[in-house]
Amino acid sequence: MASPEIETLAQVLARLPGLGPRSARRAVLHLLKRREAALGPLLAALQAVEANLATCGTCGNVDTANPCSICADPRRDARSLCVVEEVADLWALDRARLFPGRFHVLGGRLSALEGVRPEDLAIATLLARVEAGGIDEVVLATNATLEGQTTAHYIAERLERFPIRLTQLAHGLPVGGELDYLDEGTLAQALRARRPVA
Secondary structure, rough: OOOHHHHHHHHHHOOOOOOOOOHHHHHHHHHHHOOHHHHHHHHHHHHHHHHHHEEOOOOOOOEOOHHHHHHHHHOEEEEEEEEEEHHHHHHHHHHOOOEEEEEEEEOOOOOOOOOEEEHHHHHHHHHHHHOOOOOOOOOOOOOOHHHHHHHHHHHHHHHHHOOOEEOOOOOOOOOOOOOOOHHHHHHHHHOOOOOOOO
């Protein structure tokens, strides 16, 4: 039996996504065995983030500065804006280093079942950013789910009055995907988005 403090640490870690009780116990044992190399630096990093955590007032990203490092980066193309559902989506796209512009985090997606309405998301701030000018293109990078597509459609309707180029991420066949392993929705989207062979 572990002490109550160690057991509490395991229970807290078990609440993290991707970690169950067994994985959390293994992580705790690793931290305890490597106290100097792992536990101390982890504790210091958590305290530093807790002390400096901020939500970017411009895009909604989570960072230790406001505006965040992406919004403050002068090398970013301020004329291109990529709209994502969550911060995790922003981080995934930024990690790929394929989009040179800036981002806007909605904070979720429209969902009648979950009671998420347009006013519950950062759609008004998105419209204000576009209305302020200086943006030539808005890329809708919502997830390829029914709710994500509904959200993209709603935003597209709201942005129609602005003189911008409105684009959306392509959906369909993944690279290396085999047709017989794909679901019908993915296949249907791939067929709808087909293009001429160059």
